[in-house]
Amino acid sequence: GAVVSQHPSWVICKSGTSVKIECRSLDFQATTMFWYRQFPKQSLMLMATSNEGSKATYEQGVEKDKFLINHASLTLSTLTVTSAHPEDSSFYICSARSRGGRPEAFFGQGTRLTVV
Amino acid sequence: KQEVTQIPAALSVPEGENLVLNCSFTDSAIYNLQWFRQDPGKGLTSLLLIQSSQREQTSGRLNASLDKSSGRSTLYIAASQPGDSATYLCAVKDKAAGNKLTFGGGTRVLVKP
Numbered sequence: 001g002a003v004v005s006q007h008p009s010w011v012i013c014k015s016g017t018s019v020k021i022e023c024r025s026l027d028f029q030a031t032t033m034f035w036y037r038q039f040p041k042q043s044l045m046l047m048a049t050s051n052e053g054s055k056a057t058y059e060q061g062v063e064k065d066k067f068l069i070n071h072a073s074l075t076l077s078t079l080t081v082t083s084a085h086p087e088d089s090s091f092y093i094c095s096a097r098s099r100g101g102r103p104e105a106f107f108g109q110g111t112r113l114t115v116v
Numbered sequence: 117k118q119e120v121t122q123i124p125a126a127l128s129v130p131e132g133e134n135l136v137l138n139c140s141f142t143d144s145a146i147y148n149l150q151w152f153r154q155d156p157g158k159g160l161t162s163l164l165l166i167q168s169s170q171r172e173q174t175s176g177r178l179n180a181s182l183d184k185s186s187g188r189s190t191l192y193i194a195a196s197q198p199g200d201s202a203t204y205l206c207a208v209k210d211k212a213a214g215n216k217l218t219f220g221g222g223t224r225v226l227v228k229p
Binding site for chain 2: 004006032034041042043044046049091093095097103104105106107108109110112
């Protein structure tokens, strides 16, 4: 149990286009999901906290108009990178926490975004 | 603000040796501490979670200890295998940060056959 599925696992897009990444909790309900960014050989940097049915909370320095987060249901959150540029190329990982359940954080498999 | 440090940043051992990975944190008011494994280009796999009231957790060859007062956790992996090669991350959930996890920089482990 406690599986988090992230899609796609990798994507290549042209500069200026938008890319949507999905994060689904497959066998539990997640009122809160987290989006992270990871640069090569570095740790995870929290970008934003996504709460079901409300606006996401962004960390300092993260542009909310560039990284659009939607958490429309208890099992799905999406991150849209708008007008992507090469510097947005990175590894994006989502995490979900079970609603009233286990205390562990469960992570998706990550999405490798390359903007050319 | 919570800071989490993992030392060493990289570790190479021959197969069969025991691994000792260290994690330290600055704010001892934590809810829990979680150890993860990350393979290259992949997401994170949860290994062990220690609640603030616990001193250790065990799963198979893995044992994690927690000394909250000194702000330290140690992950022990017994009889290492080449398949244990990965990056190991620790993360704390502390009371000041609410639901958020603060991650350490990770320790890259290579177990040589």
